[in-house]
Amino acid sequence: MPVLTPHAAHWGYFDAVVEDGRVVGVRPFARDPQPGHLIDSVPAAVHAPSRIDRPYIRAGWLRGERRGAVRGDRDFIPVPWDEAIRLVAEESARIRAAHGHSAILGGSYGWSSAGRFHHARSQLQRFLGLGGGFTTQVTNYSYGAGMTLMPHILGTNEVLQGPVTDWPSIARHTKLMLCLGGLPLKNTLVTAGGAGAHEYVPWLRQVAAAGVRFVNISPFRGDAPDFLGAEWVPIRPNTDAALILALLHTLVEAGLEDRGFLATHCTGWERLRAYLLGEADGTPKSAAWAAAITEVPAETIRALALEAARQPTMLTATWSLQRAEHGEQPWWALVALAAALGGIGRPGEGVAFGYGSLNGMGTPRRRLPSVSLPATRNPAGPAIPVARVTELLERPGAVLDYNGRQITLPDIRMIWWAGGNPFHHHQDLNRLLRGWCRAETIVVQEPWWTAAARHADIVLPATTTLERNDIASSSNDRFLRAMHRAIPPQGQARNDHDMLADMAEHLGFRDRFTEQRDEAAWLRHLYERWRSACERMGFAAPGYEEFWAAGHVEVPPPEEEHVLFAEFHRDPVAHPLATPSGKVELYSETIAGFGYAGVAGHPHWVPPAEYLGAPLAARYPLHLLSYQPVTRLHGQLDPGPVAAASKIQGREPLRMHPADAAARGLADGDILRVFNDRGACLAGLCVTEEIRPGVVAMATGAWWDPDPETGLDRHGNPNVLTQDIGTSPLGQGCAAQSCLVQVERFVGELPPVSVLHAPRPAAA
Numbered sequence: 001m002p003v004l005t006p007h008a009a010h011w012g013y014f015d016a017v018v019e020d021g022r023v024v025g026v027r028p029f030a031r032d033p034q035p036g037h038l039i040d041s042v043p044a045a046v047h048a049p050s051r052i053d054r055p056y057i058r059a060g061w062l063r064g065e066r067r068g069a070v071r072g073d074r075d076f077i078p079v080p081w082d083e084a085i086r087l088v089a090e091e092s093a094r095i096r097a098a099h100g101h102s103a104i105l106g107g108s109y110g111w112s113s114a115g116r117f118h119h120a121r122s123q124l125q126r127f128l129g130l131g132g133g134f135t136t137q138v139t140n141y142s143y144g145a146g147m148t149l150m151p152h153i154l155g156t157n158e159v160l161q162g163p164v165t166d167w168p169s170i171a172r173h174t175k176l177m178l179c180l181g182g183l184p185l186k187n188t189l190v191t192a193g194g195a196g197a198h199e200y201v202p203w204l205r206q207v208a209a210a211g212v213r214f215v216n217i218s219p220f221r222g223d224a225p226d227f228l229g230a231e232w233v234p235i236r237p238n239t240d241a242a243l244i245l246a247l248l249h250t251l252v253e254a255g256l257e258d259r260g261f262l263a264t265h266c267t268g269w270e271r272l273r274a275y276l277l278g279e280a281d282g283t284p285k286s287a288a289w290a291a292a293i294t295e296v297p298a299e300t301i302r303a304l305a306l307e308a309a310r311q312p313t314m315l316t317a318t319w320s321l322q323r324a325e326h327g328e329q330p331w332w333a334l335v336a337l338a339a340a341l342g343g344i345g346r347p348g349e350g351v352a353f354g355y356g357s358l359n360g361m362g363t364p365r366r367r368l369p370s371v372s373l374p375a376t377r378n379p380a381g382p383a384i385p386v387a388r389v390t391e392l393l394e395r396p397g398a399v400l401d402y403n404g405r406q407i408t409l410p411d412i413r414m415i416w417w418a419g420g421n422p423f424h425h426h427q428d429l430n431r432l433l434r435g436w437c438r439a440e441t442i443v444v445q446e447p448w449w450t451a452a453a454r455h456a457d458i459v460l461p462a463t464t465t466l467e468r469n470d471i472a473s474s475s476n477d478r479f480l481r482a483m484h485r486a487i488p489p490q491g492q493a494r495n496d497h498d499m500l501a502d503m504a505e506h507l508g509f510r511d512r513f514t515e516q517r518d519e520a521a522w523l524r525h526l527y528e529r530w531r532s533a534c535e536r537m538g539f540a541a542p543g544y545e546e547f548w549a550a551g552h553v554e555v556p557p558p559e560e561e562h563v564l565f566a567e568f569h570r571d572p573v574a575h576p577l578a579t580p581s582g583k584v585e586l587y588s589e590t591i592a593g594f595g596y597a598g599v600a601g602h603p604h605w606v607p608p609a610e611y612l613g614a615p616l617a618a619r620y621p622l623h624l625l626s627y628q629p630v631t632r633l634h635g636q637l638d639p640g641p642v643a644a645a646s647k648i649q650g651r652e653p654l655r656m657h658p659a660d661a662a663a664r665g666l667a668d669g670d671i672l673r674v675f676n677d678r679g680a681c682l683a684g685l686c687v688t689e690e691i692r693p694g695v696v697a698m699a700t701g702a703w704w705d706p707d708p709e710t711g712l713d714r715h716g717n718p719n720v721l722t723q724d725i726g727t728s729p730l731g732q733g734c735a736a737q738s739c740l741v742q743v744e745r746f747v748g749e750l751p752p753v754s755v756l757h758a759p760r761p762a763a764a
């Protein structure tokens with residue numbers, strides 16, 4: 001008889017159907033109005049041939065081949081757990097003694113899994129903090145540039161993290177919604193921490209039914225679902241800043257800027273206005289000027305500006321816009337446009353980032369905390385912007401400019417990852433690998449043989465969530481979920497917490513790490529902390545036993561509409577923003593004072609080195625967008641059937657316009673070689689009118705599968721092609737979307753994809 005076990009993942013709550021100790025199916029959470037399809041990949045992924053069955057060590061590492069040694073070989077030998085634990089503990093102690101705590105890179109960026117106690121990255125950081133400290137990573141890949149910028153100009157990150165002005169407010173008040181990057185449905189399949197209710201589609205349908213007009217400004221028509229009836233404005237990638245400046249210019253030309261709001265709520269308008277009019281550089285940022293850069297007709301630009309000025313307008317941009325060279329600029333420009341329209345803080349107006357970037361943005365919710373593992377101090381301290389990891393590995397001792405600070409890069413000897421996949425998330429993977437191999441010792445805790453595990457020295461097999469008890473929780477979701485253990489640990493896999501507790505024992509701090517609690521005691525403790533915090537904020541949650549037995553807790557949505565910056569709008573003197581001026585900073589003295597090349601005191605247009613208007617486009621004429629996959633969460637679930645069904649002869653699809661395909665003599669279904677100076681990968685061709693000419697798009701997440709001889713990625717990971725540069729010294733964010741490539745038909749015998757099976761162990 002199958003048993004149903006309540007469980008959860010970033011991509012949805014479900015009941016696991018368990019038979020004879022195996023997960024054989026999933027049933028979506030009954031309270032989810034629109035469950036996503038990604039849960040269908042769970043059973044196959046949990047039992048995939050790419051699970052790591054036991055601890056392994058690279059034979060060369062044991063022989064003393066360390067700094068500079070080639071990684072990614074098939075030279076792994078199995079070792080017993082107690083030996084692996086002892087080796088890692090001793091090695092970390094040796095590195096700390098010889099090179100100091102900051103020689104350990106333990107930032108370990110990544111989404112891990114939904115359960116908040118067994119959250120791998122939190123567990124590792126807690127362990128390394130108690131052990132003396134480590135080099136950590138700050139900001140994120142998602143919106144690193146944006147989250148550095150917004151505190152300077154709006155005094156908060158609520159505008160991108162939420163709660164943002166909610167869908168009920170938009171349905172009631174908005175007439176026009178300008179969506180840069182669209183409102184993609186695929187991104188809202190997931191919520192970090194667990195998606196209990198996928199409410200995005202029902203809300204979006206309600207907003208559309210209320211008569212809001214949508215404009216999808218994006219290289220990809222599919223970024224807006226058909227039911228929105230959106231107008232498509234197919235812009236060139238990485239040129240949104242120019243478009244927005246021209247919308248502003250049009251408002252000024254027509255005398256339609258909200259002078260009252262700009263005077264009472266903003267600072268720096270005069271300087272931005274002078275720039276728009278071209279007073280210093282002689283170039284008015286007019287619609288005609290922007291048309292040449294963006295390939296959006298000047299008439300369209302003018303019409304959109306006038307339409308926005310006439311009626312309540314909500315502005316939004318996806319997070320992807322700032323994952324580009326000078327990615328701070330389009331976001332800053334959009335804030336300036338919202339200010340010039342006077343809508344910031346009015347119901348259904350203003351600006352917010354990411355309505356279509358994650359499930360839960362705009363969904364009505366109460367401001368309550370989520371369950372989380374308490375952090376420990378990191379006494380060692382260096383903190384590197386997360387997307388600068390290769391520079392960190394390449395240039396010990398060098399100084400990195402970041403947001404007005406100068407960070408001296410430490411000399412990393414040991415890399416330790418749990419719950420993330422740098423060979424998924426980072427750009428220019430061939431360059432990352434060269435930096436990565438400079439470490440003496442690389443430890444990776446993983447359930448699967450991802451590229452990160454394959455490029456480690458010591459590989460520790462972790463359980464999946466289904467093999468342990470936990471609690472799923474996200475401040476973006478109304479539900480809290482009890483995650484019951486469904487099956488025993490597969491192979492010799494162990495929980496991250498347990499392996500780290502054993503290492504802490506070797507190092508003399510087990511009790512400080514575990515606080516003498518086992519899993520059950522931790523879950524009760526974390527739940528009770530959450531329950532008390534909620535109680536102080538006016539929400540009474542049930543007791544732990546009741547929660548665990550019921551499988552979930554529901555937090556009812558608030559009754560009132562939420563409008564971001566409403567108080568500031570009403571009275572900017574009594575409710576100033578947390579910026580130096582207390583106002584929206586259209587000119588920031590702080591940012592200007594940093595004196596960074598390519599960063600001015602106000603939003604401006606800086607041509608990126610890689611975009612369709614750049615000289616490099618003569619050699620690499622296609623702009624490659626690498627977007628979030630509809631078939632996976634990043635690299636997670638790539639071994640599942642949903643991802644497999646979308647691949648073309650096992651390769652990740654690449655979308656291309658028919659004109660670009662015809663110019664190259666390519667046909668739908670062809671296997672392609674996609675390349676530039678940084679690398680090459682295979683892909684399967686998907687010809688579609690949905691993408692504008694000159695642009696090609698590939699989802700991230702196909703596991704990196706480099707040919708050992710040629711380096712060609714056989715599977716289709718766009719990060720062998722992307723550029724590894726910071727957005728600017730201000731944000732130092734990920735700039736993956738600024739990337740030019742060329743595409744040709746692949747000739748020769750198609751090599752098999754090898755990465756979805758375990759590597760063959762070396763002869764002992």
Ligand SMILES: Nc1nc2c(c(=O)[nH]1)N[C@H]1C(S)=C(S)[C@@H](COP(=O)(O)OP(=O)(O)OC[C@H]3O[C@@H](n4cnc5c(=O)[nH]c(N)nc54)[C@H](O)[C@@H]3O)O[C@H]1N2
Pocket residue numbers: 109110111112113118119120141142143323418419420421422424425426427445446447448450462463464465496626627628633634635636700718719722736737
């Ligand atoms: N080109 C390009 N690159 C990008 C982006 C892009 O738009 N374009 N987007 C970027 C963004 S926004 C992000 S957030 C990153 C995402 O990058 P990551 O968060 O690093 O990607 P994931 O595949 O989610 O990696 C999580 C890893 O944790 C492992 N894991 C899960 N549960 C556990 C556990 O319990 N224990 C342990 N030890 N491991 C576990 C999973 O198997 C998986 O390998 O990618 C970035 N990279």
Ligand SMILES: Nc1nc2c(c(=O)[nH]1)N[C@H]1C(S)=C(S)[C@@H](COP(=O)(O)OP(=O)(O)OC[C@H]3O[C@@H](n4cnc5c(=O)[nH]c(N)nc54)[C@H](O)[C@@H]3O)O[C@H]1N2
Pocket residue numbers: 141142143180181182184186187188189190217218219220223235236237238239240318319320321324354356357358625626627628629630631632633634737
């Ligand atoms: N199913 C699924 N959902 C996810 C994730 C996942 O892996 N799978 N990852 C989650 C994570 S970690 C994050 S950070 C969010 C990311 O959320 P986003 O950053 O919003 O997601 P992307 O898919 O990278 O980009 C959205 C769209 O922006 C468009 N775009 C790209 N560049 C430009 C440009 O220069 N100008 C304009 N106008 N449009 C552009 C692309 O067509 C793309 O489809 O998604 C989350 N949601």
Ligand SMILES: [Mo]
Pocket residue numbers: 141142143
């Ligand atoms: Mo992200």
